[in-house]
Amino acid sequence: MEKSDQITNLAKDIFPGSNNGNPTSDLIMSKAVGSKIWDIDGNEYIDYLLGSGPMVIGHSHPKVVEAVSKQLSSGSTFFALNELSIRLGQEIIDAVPCAEQIRYVTSGTEATLYAMRAVRAFTGKEKILKFEGGYHGMHDYSLMSLMPRSEVEYPIASIDSSGIPEAIKNEMLIAPFNDFETTEDIIKKNKEEIAGVIIEPFQRVIKPKPGFLESVRKITNKYNIPLIFDEIVTGFRFGYGGAQEYYNVVPDLCTLGKIVAGGYPLAAIVGKKNLMEVFNQKSDTISPPLVQIGTLSGNPISSAAGLATLDVLKAENPYEKLFETGNFLQSTLREIFNRHEIPAQVVGEGPVFDVYFCSNEISNYRDTMGADKSILNSLNSNLIEAGIFKGDTKYYVSTVHDSFDVEKTVSAFEVAVAKLKEQHDI
Template sequence: MSDEVAFTVARGKGPWIWSTDERRFADYLMGAGPMVLGHAHPRVVSAIAEQAAIGTHYFLLNQRAQELAAKICHLVPCAESVKFCANGSEANFYALRLARAFTGRTKVLKFDGAFHGHSDYAVQSLRAEPDRNDRHVVSDSAGVPRQISDTVVIAPYNDIERTRQLTEPIAHEIAAILVEPVQRAFMPAPGFLEGLRALADKTGALLVFDEVVTGFRLALGGAQEYFGVTPDLCALGKVLGGGLPVAAVAGRADVMELTIPGRPDDGRSAFMSGTLNGNPLGCAAGLATLEVIEELGAPAKLKEKGETLAAGLREIAKRLSVPLQTIGPPSILQVVFGVGPIDNAEVLAASRQDAAHRFGIEMTRRGVFCSPGKLYVSLAHTDETHNLFFEMAEQSMRAVRDQGLLG
């Protein structure tokens, strides 16, 4: 957060958060996505309190973890088996470890500008650059050995032909094709995800969907249900924990069984454990969240709320002659200043990101909190919060325009 508008959160309720100096903000970040029901939802609060009264941690298989795993297997198409961890970064990391163990291969194909968390493998070519040499993989963090970068192949998102070209010479070395089915807010081009599924089948690599953001939002079964493409493994997080640190790897049983302690020693056993994995408090919050989402048919409601937000933004921009567009699924909108198709990280990197950053600052100054350009819609957002959003968006767009950031 910019120092210009920095604040410390004291509490939240529904679609609102309050700072320690008692300023109120309509929250359109929603914890960077997890708070899909809004802050302090009564069902989630009750579930946490009930579980806390009988124990917050056991380091043993527990009832809440079993129930949440069963719910995941019921909802998510690829989920024949589930293993819990603490956050989305870990889920993606473990999915890659499993893919290497299962295939006996070392390389991972990921996409330029994709965010898969904090692991050494995930921070390769994280920041997209226009006209990047696809074969030149660089770490975006100090402290990562060059040898790690040598195991990662970077392809441009939404370019299936270039992805095939990069894969062909090393097809026998690729363990996993790791992709956000909706990369940040870039919708997949027609046939792109289907092309990755076919490429994985052809090469023997595992297709891994990073559904940390899209899981349970686009559809009850996530992006894989929404787009009709089933991966071998997926990483889940954010919404899954209902605001608590819960994540999971889910997927094919024959792959997931490699994590079972004491399995026959065939050289493929993969270590996956953690003191707080499957924590009952977090699983209780996650289970309550998924139950409410399922009962209310949340994905359709989130889509409707997001479409209203996007249409209102575009109408304001048109009225002010501001070159603004919204990209992404309706419930995970991104505001982009500029014209022309925005379908991958390279194109976005060349847009007026300074204007988007300023827009976020101006909105926060006016009592609507959103990260620069990125908006997460929740079931708690109402006509009241949307109307406040539109009023402040018009003022903020004028400020961005008048500051000369669109010239």
């Protein structure tokens, strides 16, 4: 039995559904350096999953390894203020337009949970408006209309997971991304009850239409509704100042994760001082005070990794190249599908994209509902066979994907797409 078969069998035994909390994959990984990842049988892949996004400067970057190693023998977590977390906080505040203060948590899920709690505490209101198909992690409020299987009338939420109380549904309002008219109508009708609006400024792989984010900003300003950008994917990826810099629309609060922790457990809520003040438990302006504490919050190892990652991004300013590489891969894929006359939409923004197998254009979640997922699954499997590793629903490009990687990826695209013709009736 190959080593991987033994370990796969063990995984089947100990993890429900063979799943350790990451999406199931038949591959078991053992090592990743730069743009490459290896499975336990020693097979090499060009990695476009990047640990679900954090590893934008590549795996095991020497500067990150050095910074983390330096801290390792000086303690991994203190549950107390430490210099590295303060320095990382200042760096984030200097970079992100809306950031005047920062509070750390350990995961993106926690960051959006607390951002929602913060706007409720700040406004004294309860409802949160989110966009259909928008992902904000795995807590009860974010698992509303993330992936509804049928079209539910806006703004009614549909629950995505078992185990979530039915009552939570009534705390959420759902709007269609890129449809300002409907969004405006929902906000106007519910403005007295809305505590905040949360949005991925770039929703999964869907770009905002020109003017959409600006209009959402304008109406939330008009009714004094705090606007939260979930920049866990876009932060430090679309530019050093994130999507708010790239699209030039500044929210009141923002959640950050992935890149800011350089592949270690840390995430953050940042925002305007007056709003962030709700996290000040010593303040007597809110009763009872907003409570937020975490064992690993701002731990020095993650802070060291985050600081080293941001140092590299700041020094190299790789954003033009990052977009160039991503745009080239996108346009190449498009051309290959066209040549094979396969109806497919390559959707994304520079370094983040994926494919929907459908003929219609994609501008919100409902446009994606008719796409054929079985063809996408086949494409992803064909790519793995050709040495390309990606997530189920996204390609992430890194600053270390070089011209050799791109050349190999394009050859793999050719083979993987050609195979689809044999595997599906398209």
